[in-house]
Structures are given as structure tokens and as C-alpha cells.
Amino acid sequence: MKIKLNLRNQIFIPLAALIILALFNFIMDPSFFNITVGTNSAGNMVFSGYLITILDYGSELAILAIGMTLVTAACGGQDISVGAAIAIAGSVILRVLCGTNTRPDVLRTPVFVAFLVACVVAMIFGAFNGVLVAIFKIQPMVATLILYTAGRSIAAWINNNELPVISDPSFGIYGGFIPGIPIPTPFFLALACVIIIFLVLRFTNLGLYTQAVGINENSSRLNGLNPQFIKFLSFVILGLCVAVAALIKVSRISSINYSVIAKDIEMDAILAVALGGNKLSGGKFNMTASILGAYVIQTLTTTLYKMRVSSDALSAYKAIVVIVLVVVSAPSVRAWFEKTWKKFRSNSKAKEVA
Numbered sequence: 581m582k583i584k585l586n587l588r589n590q591i592f593i594p595l596a597a598l599i600i601l602a603l604f605n606f607i608m609d610p611s612f613f614n615i616t617v618g619t620n621s622a623g624n625m626v627f628s629g630y631l632i633t634i635l636d637y638g639s640e641l642a643i644l645a646i647g648m649t650l651v652t653a654a655c656g657g658q659d660i661s662v663g664a665a666i667a668i669a670g671s672v673i674l675r676v677l678c679g680t681n682t683r684p685d686v687l688r689t690p691v692f693v694a695f696l697v698a699c700v701v702a703m704i705f706g707a708f709n710g711v712l713v714a715i716f717k718i719q720p721m722v723a724t725l726i727l728y729t730a731g732r733s734i735a736a737w738i739n740n741n742e743l744p745v746i747s748d749p750s751f752g753i754y755g756g757f758i759p760g761i762p763i764p765t766p767f768f769l770a771l772a773c774v775i776i777i778f779l780v781l782r783f784t785n786l787g788l789y790t791q792a793v794g795i796n797e798n799s800s801r802l803n804g805l806n807p808q809f810i811k812f813l814s815f816v817i818l819g820l821c822v823a824v825a826a827l828i829k830v831s832r833i834s835s836i837n838y839s840v841i842a843k844d845i846e847m848d849a850i851l852a853v854a855l856g857g858n859k860l861s862g863g864k865f866n867m868t869a870s871i872l873g874a875y876v877i878q879t880l881t882t883t884l885y886k887m888r889v890s891s892d893a894l895s896a897y898k899a900i901v902v903i904v905l906v907v908v909s910a911p912s913v914r915a916w917f918e919k920t921w922k923k924f925r926s927n928s929k930a931k932e933v934a
Contacts, residue, residue: 590857590866593908594873597855601879605630605886612886620757622749627762630882635763638878639770640825644849645874646777647818649858649865650786653794654814655713656862657720658850662822664731665705666842669698669826671735674744674836677751682744691751691827699823705731706819710812728846736838746834755831766828773824774871781867790814794862844895848877 605612615629644662651659676694678684705727712723758765781787792800793807800807825845830836854860855876856869877898884897907913 590869591872593857594855594869594876597876598872598879601876601883605883609886612883617762622752622757622759624757624759625762626757630886632764634875634878634882635767637766637881638875639764639766640828641845641848641852641878642770642871642874643773643821643824643828644818644845645852645856645870646773646867647814647821648849649853649856649867649870650790650814651720651818652850652853652858652860653862653865654790654811655720656794656860657713658846658853658860659709659724659815659818660721660846660850661705661709661724661727661731662818662825662846662849663842663844664728664735665702665819665822666826666829666845667732667735667836667838668705668738669702669823670830670836670841671738671838672698672701673827673830674746675738677746678739678744682739682742683747685747687746687748687751691754695823695827698826699820702823702826703816703819706815706817706822707812710815713815714808714811732838735836739836743835743837748834751834752831755828755833769824769828773821777867786813787865787867791864795864848881849874852877 612630615627615631617625618628620626648659648662651657673691673694676689676697677687677691679688681688709720709724709727712718712726713720716723753759754765754769756765757763758768789800789805789810792803792805793810797807800810825842829841850860852873853865853870855873856866856871858865858870880898880901881894884894889897
């Protein structure tokens with residue numbers, strides 16, 4: 581039987597990492613894969629378990645990975661302000677829903693309207709970052725450091741440093757469960773975002789143009805592209821992803837904590853892109869690998885929590901594992917593994933002939 585192993589395929593590393601984590605959990609505690617059926621506070625039947633947690637929280641990370649992948653590919657840098665931007669967008673949603681009353685009995689506007697307002701605001705802040713990077717040629721991490729520093733203060737200012745609380749149970753659906761459906765709603769929101777981006781990449785030239793600008797900006801300009809617009813657009817799209825993630829975040833608790841919400845989520849989003857085998861210096865990207873990488877990162881996080889790793893030490897443990905995975909995903913390392921595998925196969929065939 582012939583086994584074809586293509587280590588150069590970008591999807592290989594996140595898929596292999598997911599399998600390794602699955603095997604580790606199966607060996608350590610098979611109950612990791614148990615899914616139970618219960619009821620939530622609203623009395624609706626829901627699934628629960630570690631796998632459901634991964635599906636739930638990994639979905640919001642997958643949404644952010646979509647936008648982060650495009651920004652990385654086009655600009656050769658990363659946006660470190662998405663956590664702060666989520667705080668701003670979430671604060672806007674609550675402000676529109678609550679109005680001037682931080683404890684409303686009924687919603688002041690439909691959730692969809694509040695979400696659209698948050699989309700506009702998030703896109704504006706994304707455009708702000710895009711202008712700094714595309715027009716003023718500031719390195720992405722430096723440009724987004726401004727919003728990273730000031731974003732949570734802006735979020736608190738929007739609601740006058742108060743913490744709005746929404747009592748309407750219908751708002752909790754977006755970060756919880758749809759009545760009658762036991763699968764978390766964030767999964768369906770992520771699925772919708774994935775379908776949309778794949779349709780966009782399939783039926784438009786966005787993917788081709790993004791990669792062309794990331795590979796060689798000058799050559800893309802000579803071929804009639806506008807690199808500044810492509811970079812600007814990537815940040816705006818990331819802004820839309822931020823708005824969706826913000827809706828999920830504030831819906832989970834029907835409130836907001838400005839200093840804690842989406843804390844360090846930008847690092848997980850960047851790691852998802854890196855784990856997907858995408859070059860952090862820009863250029864060619866694989867959206868499927870990035871999305872799968874997001875669920876790998878969440879699987880790793882859930883595994884560490886299950887092992888009772890303290891929240892303070894979580895980042896250190898995660899960093900060690902991710903460094904190993906990212907190094908293994910490097911093209912040179914994958915090429916070495918593939919060469920070694922071919923040599924092994926050749927030796928095996930020689931022994932069979934002998």
C-alpha cells in the first residue's frame with residue numbers, strides 16, 4: 581500500500597496538531613470526548629462537554645482568524661488591537677440597546693439595528709488602522725498599538741464608565757443557544773462568516789489581489805492593482821469580523837467588563853494564522869488552515885484548563901506548545917520532514933527488493 585504524505589500542504593500542520601491534541605486527551609482522560617444532554621437556565625435542551633466548549637469559543641476565534649488572515653497576507657503584519665476593538669463594538673451594542681438607562685426593562689432598539697451600528701463603528705476603527713498602514717506606511721503592529729492602548733478607555737467612555745445589563749433573555753441567544761437547537765449559536769455565526777468569505781474568495785479576485793500585494797507590492801502596482809486600497813480593505817473586513825465577535829461576547833453575559841472582555845484574543849487570532857502555515861510576513865495564505873488553526877488553539881486552551889493549569893500560567897504553557905507547532909510548520913522544517921519521509925520510503929523499497 582502506497583502512502584502519500586504531503587508535508588508541504590498548509591492544512592497538514594493544524595490537522596496534525598488537532599490529531600495530536602485529540603490523542604493526548606484520549607490517553608489522559610477519555611471523558612474529554614463525552615457530550616451530555618442537559619437544560620440551560622431557560623429550560624431548553626442543550627449539549628455540553630469539552631468538545632462543545634471548543635466548538636463554542638473556537639467559533640468566535642475562527643471569525644477573527646478570517647480577518648486577521650487577510651490583514652496578515654496583504655500587509656505583512658498583524659492587528660494587535662482586535663481585543664480593544666471588540667470592547668468598543670460591544671460597548672456600542674449595549675449603548676444602542678440600553679440608551680441612557682443602564683438597566684432597561686425592554687430593549688430600546690432591535691438587536692439587529694444595534695449590531696449594524698457596531699459594524700459601522702468597528703469598520704471605522706478598522707479603516708483608521710488601515711489608513712495608518714496603507715497611506716502613512718506605518719508598520720501594522722505599531723499602527724494598531726494606538727487602538728490597543730486607548731480602545732478599552734474609549735469603550736468605557738461610550739457608556740459613561742457604567743456597566744449596562746440587559747435583562748431581556750432574547751439577547752442571550754447570540755452567545756448562547758437558539759431555543760430548540762442544542763448546538764451553540766456562535767458556531768452558526770462562524771459558519772455563516774466562513775461561507776460568506778469562501779464565496780467572496782471564490783467569486784471575486786480579493787484573494788488573488790491580497791496575495792499579490794503581500795508578495796510584491798511594487799509588482800502588483802505595475803499590474804494595475806491599488807495596494808493601498810487592498811490593505812485598507814483588509815482592515816475594514818477585519819472590522820466586520822470584530823463586530824460579530826463583539827456581539828457574541830456581550831451576548832454571553834448580557835453585559836460587559838471593559839478591562840477583561842476579549843483579553844489577549846488578538847494573540848490567539850495571530851497564533852491561529854501562524855499555525856495555519858501562513859507567512860506572517862505576508863503573501864500567500866490558506867483560509868481553511870487559519871480557521872482550523874483557530875479551533876486547534878481553542879482545543880489547546882480547553883485542554884490546559886482541563887489540566888487545571890492556572891489562568892496566570894496558561895499563556896506560558898500555551899506559548900511553549902505553540903512555539904513548537906509554529907516551528908514545525910515552518911517551510912524549511914516541513915521540507916526536511918518530507919525529505920526524510922521520502923528517504924525512509926526509498927530504504928523500505930530497497931529492503932523489499934533485496
